[in-house]
Amino acid sequence: MVQSLKIEIERSTAKKEKPPQDQLGFGIHFTDHMFIIDYAEDKGWHQPRIVPYQPIVLDPAAKVFHYGQTIFEGLKAYRTENGRILLFRPRKNIQRLNRSNERLSVPQLEEGIALDALQQLITVDEDWIPTEPGTSLYIRPFVIATQPALGVSPSTHYQFIIIMSPVGAYYTEGVNPVKIFVESEYVRAVTGGVGEAKTAGNYAAGLKAQEGAKDKGYSQVLWLDGVHRKYIEEVGSMNVFFKINGTVHTPALNGSILAGITRDSIIQLLKHWNIPVEERIISIEELYEAGKNGSLEEAFGTGTAAVISPIGELNWRAEKLVIRDGQTGELSRKLYETLTGIQTGTIPDPFDWMVEVR
Amino acid sequence: MVQSLKIEIERSTAKKEKPPQDQLGFGIHFTDHMFIIDYAEDKGWHQPRIVPYQPIVLDPAAKVFHYGQTIFEGLKAYRTENGRILLFRPRKNIQRLNRSNERLSVPQLEEGIALDALQQLITVDEDWIPTEPGTSLYIRPFVIATQPALGVSPSTHYQFIIIMSPVGAYYTEGVNPVKIFVESEYVRAVTGGVGEAKTAGNYAAGLKAQEGAKDKGYSQVLWLDGVHRKYIEEVGSMNVFFKINGTVHTPALNGSILAGITRDSIIQLLKHWNIPVEERIISIEELYEAGKNGSLEEAFGTGTAAVISPIGELNWRAEKLVIRDGQTGELSRKLYETLTGIQTGTIPDPFDWMVEVR
Ligand SMILES: Cc1ncc(COP(=O)(O)O)c(C=O)c1O
Numbered sequence: 263m264v265q266s267l268k269i270e271i272e273r274s275t276a277k278k279e280k281p282p283q284d285q286l287g288f289g290i291h292f293t294d295h296m297f298i299i300d301y302a303e304d305k306g307w308h309q310p311r312i313v314p315y316q317p318i319v320l321d322p323a324a325k326v327f328h329y330g331q332t333i334f335e336g337l338k339a340y341r342t343e344n345g346r347i348l349l350f351r352p353r354k355n356i357q358r359l360n361r362s363n364e365r366l367s368v369p370q371l372e373e374g375i376a377l378d379a380l381q382q383l384i385t386v387d388e389d390w391i392p393t394e395p396g397t398s399l400y401i402r403p404f405v406i407a408t409q410p411a412l413g414v415s416p417s418t419h420y421q422f423i424i425i426m427s428p429v430g431a432y433y434t435e436g437v438n439p440v441k442i443f444v445e446s447e448y449v450r451a452v453t454g455g456v457g458e459a460k461t462a463g464n465y466a467a468g469l470k471a472q473e474g475a476k477d478k479g480y481s482q483v484l485w486l487d488g489v490h491r492k493y494i495e496e497v498g499s500m501n502v503f504f505k506i507n508g509t510v511h512t513p514a515l516n517g518s519i520l521a522g523i524t525r526d527s528i529i530q531l532l533k534h535w536n537i538p539v540e541e542r543i544i545s546i547e548e549l550y551e552a553g554k555n556g557s558l559e560e561a562f563g564t565g566t567a568a569v570i571s572p573i574g575e576l577n578w579r580a581e582k583l584v585i586r587d588g589q590t591g592e593l594s595r596k597l598y599e600t601l602t603g604i605q606t607g608t609i610p611d612p613f614d615w616m617v618e619v620r
Numbered sequence: 621m622v623q624s625l626k627i628e629i630e631r632s633t634a635k636k637e638k639p640p641q642d643q644l645g646f647g648i649h650f651t652d653h654m655f656i657i658d659y660a661e662d663k664g665w666h667q668p669r670i671v672p673y674q675p676i677v678l679d680p681a682a683k684v685f686h687y688g689q690t691i692f693e694g695l696k697a698y699r700t701e702n703g704r705i706l707l708f709r710p711r712k713n714i715q716r717l718n719r720s721n722e723r724l725s726v727p728q729l730e731e732g733i734a735l736d737a738l739q740q741l742i743t744v745d746e747d748w749i750p751t752e753p754g755t756s757l758y759i760r761p762f763v764i765a766t767q768p769a770l771g772v773s774p775s776t777h778y779q780f781i782i783i784m785s786p787v788g789a790y791y792t793e794g795v796n797p798v799k800i801f802v803e804s805e806y807v808r809a810v811t812g813g814v815g816e817a818k819t820a821g822n823y824a825a826g827l828k829a830q831e832g833a834k835d836k837g838y839s840q841v842l843w844l845d846g847v848h849r850k851y852i853e854e855v856g857s858m859n860v861f862f863k864i865n866g867t868v869h870t871p872a873l874n875g876s877i878l879a880g881i882t883r884d885s886i887i888q889l890l891k892h893w894n895i896p897v898e899e900r901i902i903s904i905e906e907l908y909e910a911g912k913n914g915s916l917e918e919a920f921g922t923g924t925a926a927v928i929s930p931i932g933e934l935n936w937r938a939e940k941l942v943i944r945d946g947q948t949g950e951l952s953r954k955l956y957e958t959l960t961g962i963q964t965g966t967i968p969d970p971f972d973w974m975v976e977v978r
Pocket residue numbers: 336460496498499500501520521522523524525564565566567
């Protein structure tokens with residue numbers, strides 16, 4: 263696609279102090295600049311600009327506050343050993359943003375403009391990309407509905423904004439399996455709803471269950487489908503995979519599951535390695551059965567933040583299922599090392615996933 | 621409850637021009653002032669204040685933009701013929717706000733503080749309450765999560781804000797029945813989800829279906845349940861009632877339906893009049909059956925905005941059902957006149973619903 267809009271750049275005069283790389287955390291510190299482009303019904307997307315990181319100023323009646331018409335994305339940029347800057351499959355994020363936009367009646371963004379915005383913003387703030395092993399620059403593009411009007415209808419005005427945050431290593435002492443609570447009371451999404459869109463309401467809807475799991479000593483919940491309450495959908499904000507009898511299984515995209523880009527990459531990697539992989543309906547009963555008869559070999563979540571998050575224990579209706587003695591499996595480890603290796607440029611990228619920022 | 625916090629008032633110096641009362645619309649014009657109170661984990665709710673209507677200034681990482689942790693309410697104040705100001709069941713709205721807060725992991729607000737805030741804000745802007753028949757002052761309390769952090773977890777900081785908008789008569793040429801499209805593809809909410817909370821994500825999730833209905837010439841959708849796709853839940857942003865064979869039926873509150881305050885008031889009125897009323901599960905098949913055999917006498921939606929909205933036609937899977945020849949029924953009209961009469965002080969209020977603002 264042709265990128266025709268010129269991005270104005272206003273550089274910040276006062277640079278923020280950068281936090282130490284071993285104290286970054288996730289999404290707490292933000293870089294010196296942000297990208298903004300406005301949308302108005304009569305003008306389309308217009309006035310793309312990079313400006314100093316600054317507050318958003320909105321009328322209290324702006325629709326985002328009342329009716330949640332908002333979409334977001336999350337991706338990472340990495341600094342390689344020889345100083346290059348790599349983005350992991352950014353077009354996939356922009357395409358997913360547009361699918362989310364479509365579901366939430368938000369106007370489409372031109373892929374070329376969004377990609378250009380990413381590249382230019384990263385370039386302006388490139389000294390914010392951390393270099394320590396496991397660190398990266400987390401990028402958060404998002405759209406908000408800004409029209410100040412309380413009628414329930416799609417907004418006539420929007421802003422698409424990109425902010426960036428240097429983030430710390432997810433695993434500081436090696437990849438560690440997590441304990442997951444299988445949620446039976448609350449539901450994240452349902453067929454016909456907005457589960458496959460990356461929109462704010464899905465995350466608000468999950469908070470209560472997540473808090474409950476934490477209180478019981480679990481780090482996240484496993485979501486079951488909203489209709490039958492027995493088919494596995496996701497784990498927290500991650501997609502989920504199970505290795506059973508040598509074959510890797512993951513829930514098929516059914517409209518209520520988010521189509522993770524890490525998920526897609528894992529499937530491609532497995533196929534590349536000739537490891538059988540199946541996208542299908544998986545019930546929690548079936549999984550427990552496999553766990554009990556010894557055929558469940560590994561379980562792991564996948565997502566941009568952790569890349570791979572091995573699951574060491576499940577708890578469903580007070581019945582615990584320990585997976586692989588609570589240890590990280592070989593395949594989980596190999597997938598983690600390969601994917602992070604490709605992302606940071608230490609392993610060749612046979613899939614052409616990485617996009618260099620110049 | 622004891623109200624212990626003093627509300628600081630900063631009056632606006634420049635007063636806005638008031639729009640003509642026949643051109644008010646809904647939620648487009650706002651009064652001169654707004655109420656704000658802050659929440660911080662270590663301080664609780666603090667610093668209640670009335671300030672000139674002004675933009676909200678938030679860090680772009682504020683959680684409301686990303687994870688939709690936000691709640692709202694809607695209620696109306698009326699100016700009576702002899703100049704009194706009446707609020708319709710405001711405690712009910714505050715209690716529902718707190719139930720929504722609970723579901724979305726937002727801290728509870730003290731009822732006394734919220735009621736005091738409503739009263740004082742209305743008093744400051746009392747010359748904004750329109751007086752023409754059918755007009756009122758629409759009040760929009762809402763809570764937003766303000767912590768600037770991208771981790772998915774409940775916010776540590778919030779603002780509770782109240783804005784107000786003079787709104788025009790809903791019906792300018794008498795109460796008019798609407799045509800409703802029965803939605804079979806999209807779902808608004810599901811058991812275990814957040815359907816009974818008044819939270820932004822529910823409204824974003826409904827936009828697409830609403831747009832589809834408009835395109836087909838219908839003013840709103842009728843939502844079916846997310847599990848069986850056959851039980852009636854709501855109509856647009858209204859609860860729904862059906863008069864069948866002399867008895868009034870409305871879907872029982874099942875966790876995915878919003879507990880409307882108009883709904884509750886209608887049920888009380890019907891009982892007061894000794895008209896049989898049943899809260900129960902109602903399938904769309906049953907409703908169509910009643911429509912075809914002539915026992916469906918009236919259908920109407922209920923909500924703060926329209927009060928009563930008669931339904932003249934349904935369309936379910938391309939099959940049209942015309943109700944009462946598309947005319948407003950007697951009961952619908954009587955309910956509308958009684959409720960609006962009580963609200964505006966022209967009819968006695970045997971239920972003690974109205975709260976006077978002094
Ligand atoms: C609900 C949900 N599921 C799954 C994922 C994983 O998607 P991705 O691999 O694109 O990060 C995410 C995002 O991180 C998510 O928010």
